[in-house]
Amino acid sequence: MRCIALAVLTCTLLAAAHGQYFTNYTAEDGLGAPELSHALKDQQGFLWVASSEGAWRFDGATFKRFDT
Numbered sequence: 719m720r721c722i723a724l725a726v727l728t729c730t731l732l733a734a735a736h737g738q739y740f741t742n743y744t745a746e747d748g749l750g751a752p753e754l755s756h757a758l759k760d761q762q763g764f765l766w767v768a769s770s771e772g773a774w775r776f777d778g779a780t781f782k783r784f785d786t
Contacts, residue, residue: 748781749774 743749749767756768765776774781 743776743781748783749776750781750783 745752750771754767754769757765759765763778765778767774767776773784775784
């Protein structure tokens, strides 16, 4: 258990050192699914997220839904 806590603390400190931050997006931001199963960033810089309801592409400002 100590190993896991140490790993989380280390990752948190490294993220802070690199100026990374997290933002929570919700339905108010255009993200329609409450539970996501996958996320990745493509070569053009778009963030793609997937759920059982479809996929969304985030361009840094807005989400666009792609149905299955």
